Amino acid sequence: MTDVIGIDLGGTGIKAGRFHMDGSCIEERQVATPQPSTPRAVAEAIAEIANELNADKQCRAMGIGIPGPVDGTARIARVAINLSGWHDVPLADWIEEKTNLSVTLNNDANCAGLGEAWLGAGRNHQNLILITLGTGVGGAIIINGKLFTGHYGAAGELGLITLNPDGPPCNSGNNGSFEQYCSINGVKRLSGHDPAELGRLAAKGDQEAIAHWEQYGALLGAGLTSLIYIFTPEMVILGGGISASSDFFLPATRAEIKKRVLASSRVDLQLVKAELGNRAGMVGAAKLALQKL
Numbered sequence: 001m002t003d004v005i006g007i008d009l010g011g012t013g014i015k016a017g018r019f020h021m022d023g024s025c026i027e028e029r030q031v032a033t034p035q036p037s038t039p040r041a042v043a044e045a046i047a048e049i050a051n052e053l054n055a056d057k058q059c060r061a062m063g064i065g066i067p068g069p070v071d072g073t074a075r076i077a078r079v080a081i082n083l084s085g086w087h088d089v090p091l092a093d094w095i096e097e098k099t100n101l102s103v104t105l106n107n108d109a110n111c112a113g114l115g116e117a118w119l120g121a122g123r124n125h126q127n128l129i130l131i132t133l134g135t136g137v138g139g140a141i142i143i144n145g146k147l148f149t150g151h152y153g154a155a156g157e158l159g160l161i162t163l164n165p166d167g168p169p170c171n172s173g174n175n176g177s178f179e180q181y182c183s184i185n186g187v188k189r190l191s192g193h194d195p196a197e198l199g200r201l202a203a204k205g206d207q208e209a210i211a212h213w214e215q216y217g218a219l220l221g222a223g224l225t226s227l228i229y230i231f232t233p234e235m236v237i238l239g240g241g242i243s244a245s246s247d248f249f250l251p252a253t254r255a256e257i258k259k260r261v262l263a264s265s266r267v268d269l270q271l272v273k274a275e276l277g278n279r280a281g282m283v284g285a286a287k288l289a290l291q292k293l
Helices: 039-053 091-099 108-119 178-182 184-191 195-203 207-231 241-260 277-292
Strands: 003-009 013-019 025-032 059-066 077-079 087-089 102-107 128-133 137-143 235-239 270-273
Touching (some): 003 039, 003 108, 013 039, 013 277, 025 039, 039 059, 039 091, 059 091, 059 108, 102 277, 108 137, 108 277, 128 241, 137 178, 178 207, 184 195, 184 207, 195 241, 241 270
Parallel strands (some): 059 102, 128 235, 235 270
């Protein structure tokens, strides 16, 4: 049996797993991301953990999810703003030299979407969107069971679509992006509360907190409307830390979608929470490796 390795590279930690082709994970490891997180230091750490997982030399490929965009060949990390000194890093080449594994890269949100599509909330579905609601708003698009990355691998920046052209500035250069309203900072700006705190208040029946979540749900529904019209997915999966409070905002999100989206564009549409938690990126990276094989 051929195994693969999935790696989820984050600013503070590296999660790694060895997977059979059926998706079963037979071994997992986690180590701290080297500090400073320079490209060479991170490559060494990834290679070391991969060689430990592949001690019997039965693995053939490895997928790596990185916190930033990759090039069209899925071999070069173009930039990773939470890592130190990353710009056009030939990460796949470096790690292949140290592991003798075939390596492919992708954005971490794309990997999370692929993981949820394979073994999580999206299993048994072919067309879906993942939205991660956290520090930013990330996304992934799965079409006919395959990750869609577009021209030069840069597609899927779902949080950067425009929600309000006159809204607050975004780091992307856009104004009023989806991210500016539905990220952690968006919740703070609109409510004055951190999402976790707002969730606790709503759970205690605080009417102001509940109203803020209803407003959030409507904004989320408005943002999803554009994506639903473009992709008509079977399912929209919500991940990230804010999704923990989905009981308070999903009814408003569903109502907004029903109001804004023609019935013909939302046939049997499901809006659900992600299932894999912080393992999604690692699982999706393993799926990347399997697809390369």
